[in-house]
Amino acid sequence: MSRPVVGIIGNTDLLNGDYPAYTGGRMNAEAIAEVSGCMPLLIPAHPGYVSPHELMSVFDGFLFTGGRPNVHPMEYGEEETEAHGTFDRCRDAIALPLIRACVEAGQPFLGICRGFQEVNVAMGGTLYPEIRDLPGRMNHRMPPDGSLEEKFALRHPVRFSKGGEFERLMGSGEVMTNTLHGQGIKRPGKRIVIDGHAPDGTPEALYVKDAPGFTFAVQWHPEWKAGEDPVSRPLFEAFGDAVRAFSVQRNGMRKSA
Numbered sequence: 001m002s003r004p005v006v007g008i009i010g011n012t013d014l015l016n017g018d019y020p021a022y023t024g025g026r027m028n029a030e031a032i033a034e035v036s037g038c039m040p041l042l043i044p045a046h047p048g049y050v051s052p053h054e055l056m057s058v059f060d061g062f063l064f065t066g067g068r069p070n071v072h073p074m075e076y077g078e079e080e081t082e083a084h085g086t087f088d089r090c091r092d093a094i095a096l097p098l099i100r101a102c103v104e105a106g107q108p109f110l111g112i113c114r115g116f117q118e119v120n121v122a123m124g125g126t127l128y129p130e131i132r133d134l135p136g137r138m139n140h141r142m143p144p145d146g147s148l149e150e151k152f153a154l155r156h157p158v159r160f161s162k163g164g165e166f167e168r169l170m171g172s173g174e175v176m177t178n179t180l181h182g183q184g185i186k187r188p189g190k191r192i193v194i195d196g197h198a199p200d201g202t203p204e205a206l207y208v209k210d211a212p213g214f215t216f217a218v219q220w221h222p223e224w225k226a227g228e229d230p231v232s233r234p235l236f237e238a239f240g241d242a243v244r245a246f247s248v249q250r251n252g253m254r255k256s257a
């Protein structure tokens with residue numbers, strides 16, 4: 001029997017500064033294949049090549065990955081400033097409507113870092129352009145000159161809401177996470193439940209209230225060493241279970257149609 005297929009929403013990139021490419025970290029594919037037990041496929045997120053509707057018929061679930069470019073502030077009703085940095089308008093054009101359609105249809109997704117921010121914006125929320133400039137906030141960015149191990153090292157705890165969904169999934173009220181982002185949630189979108197926070201109050205874990213499918217998203221990077229990390233593993237396993245259940249149900253419906 002073939003594995004369910006997870007679409008990995010990649011980034012619009014320029015390799016070596018001039019070669020146009022769609023990219024997604026290998027650790028995302030590894031986590032989906034080896035921990036979620038699904039087949040990973042990278043999606044060229046460009047509205048000229050793919051549409052949310054087609055993607056939903058081809059894929060069983062989606063991974064909204066991290067990405068250096070930020071969601072354009074126009075998507076949440078704010079003016080662009082220098083602090084908003086660089087953008088990936090093609091990814092915005094695919095990811096945001098795709099998230100809304102998945103929420104509606106109960107099609108599972110997992111959001112990571114930029115993906116976490118996309119879920120919030122797709123549901124009508126807003127972002128801060130640079131959280132380290134806010135009073136009382138720590139710097140959540142990675143050490144720019146560090147090795148990969150240093151960039152992805154565990155750097156702060158995340159405390160989950162008591163009795164909430166993440167606490168149940170992790171079997172713990174608090175976990176240690178890495179942190180590699182400059183932006184953060186300002187106003188949560190409609191139906192967004194912030195289920196975990198960093199000690200400085202930055203939202204770190206969310207899901208969409210009353211959604212029929214799996215809608216978890218995290219501000220940290222669980223794809224790093226996902227197979228051996230006690231926080232990443234249950235998250236990717238639960239996502240894989242949700243994708244399998246969706247696939248079995250949909251295939252059953254297609255056969256009986």
Ligand SMILES: N[C@@H](CCC(=O)NCCCC(=O)O)C(=O)O
Pocket residue numbers: 065066067068069070071112113114115180181182183184
């Ligand atoms: N741009 C957003 C999201 C940050 C993010 O996803 N970082 C991951 C970068 C991984 C990579 O190197 O591609 C923000 O800054 O908050």
